[in-house]
Amino acid sequence: MSHIPVFLKETVQILRPSPSKIFADFTFGLGGHAKSLLSCGGRVIGCDRDINAYKHARILEAQTQNFKAKHVRFSDLHDHLPSLDGILMDIGVSSVQIDQADRGFSFMRDGPLSMQMGINSFSAADIVNQWDENDIADTLYLYADEVRSRSIAKRIVEARQNKKITTTLELANIISRGKKGKIHPATKTFQALRIATNSELDELCIGLQIASSKLKIGGKLVVISFHSTEDKIIKNFFRNSRFLMKKPQPVFPSSEEVKSNVRSRSAKLRWGIKI
Template sequence: MTAASPDTPRHISVLLAEVVEQLQPAAGETYIDGTFGAGGYSRAILEAADCRLIAIERDPTALAGGQDLVREFGGRLTLVPDTFSNMEQAAASAGFAQVDGVVLDIGVSSMQLDQPARGFSFLRDGPLDMRMSLDGPSAADVVNTADEEDLANILYEFGEERRSRAIARTLVKARADAPITTTKALADIVERVLGRARGDEKHPATRTFQALRIYVNDELGELERALAAAECLLKPGGRLLVVTFHSLEDRIVKRFLQERSGKVEGGSRYLPAPKGPVHAPSFRIVNTRGFTPNKKETDANPRARSARLRVGFRTDAPAWHAR
């Protein structure tokens, strides 16, 4: 990738060694990196074996930054501008009906968090944006137009914010005086409601910012649809690897793999419930508890502390939601 200046935010791929170990890259196989970002997983996979990789990314900034990696690996890396829920179409456009592995790193990247102009973080003042694709309604649009009940539901459902109603009520009052357009303005309002953090406590606006980011980018719906797409796309023996960073994401992945391996019954709010006879397990879970970073990694990269890698191997049973 293009050489970074000292001020350029650096993204460190979490659980990189574990991802490569569990994916087992092999010559002649084809993989999907559904969340290209800074290209950390993509580079490691391509360096591990003489394989093909289809990398998907919806952030225009990350796409532009990945062109050097495309050139470095010649015809082995295809970078596709899209959302990872459309991985079947991305693979088809590259000439593949099935692949041998899918890797997903869910959530926001360090590059996005550390750029004030993207509006993802309350630590640096910037426009209240949060759009990964730079398209569609922004977080400011949601904060300034959603009614109080909808705002409260967003904060509670996607941020697990227990005082969502008090925050929503205060936001509606504040925007009546002036639109809330910056990250600092939003963080200050939440802090007035919840009070300042003490000691090692998280910043009081953490859950509010998480909720708005997830809502604006439809992150949980994207994840649900991507898991179903990977099920359809993976060959028998193919590997599905998902790295998550908070409980909402991890619960979706855990339940999907449990359901598809025959451990639990259930459905998804984003997908229709399977109809007809009982399905044969379409995945085998590799590690029921998942893989977590060791102390060395969390000391070097504090953002890795909440990460968890879950892995499933595709069986030869039909996909439950065949397209």
């Protein structure tokens, strides 16, 4: 099981951990960023909605005095946090979640059509089997700019009349029937369903507001994202909130980082100092 943290060096350089400072990592994952902050002397609260990530965090909590683990979504974080010197949000799914077939995030691996990060109220299977054709099409278009949204939604609704769609490969085959290309035809549909299943954009907006309210004056917020829709939300948030943003922004990964971790190629980092 592995996940290579993106912008690790930059995050530590910006947050400048020290023993007197307390940080929250809102997206603990496998703890790559949190462990770096700890090793530089900071105190860290590691949060994640994913139960497996939380289990890793609990192991770290048992080993490290300066670390606390929380199983919580961004939208429920408010009452779980003290005033903070720094916050990291490394948005999206982790490689661990994508690589586990039984989580249902990947069209490359057969598994139940779940896509739930944790603390969810519905799954991707519920969307494709229960939502109206128009709502499915709008979701694909809004969350992933899928230009074939109407025809894919139509295919999904036709297919489910014969049999409930329950697995990732079933859905991938329905979408890609006869279509080939450099990028898998199901890529955008899977992205959109994942965002919808986890209410990711609402969570991001609420998470940013909570981050802003929990930071001390002079505290720093670092946000890493992988999709343009998320980046737009983050950019607007910083523009319209009381944060000082040092240029250049966004920060892009170095060519060395992209070479050693291909997942980092679409990453952007934005950060600000609360004023």
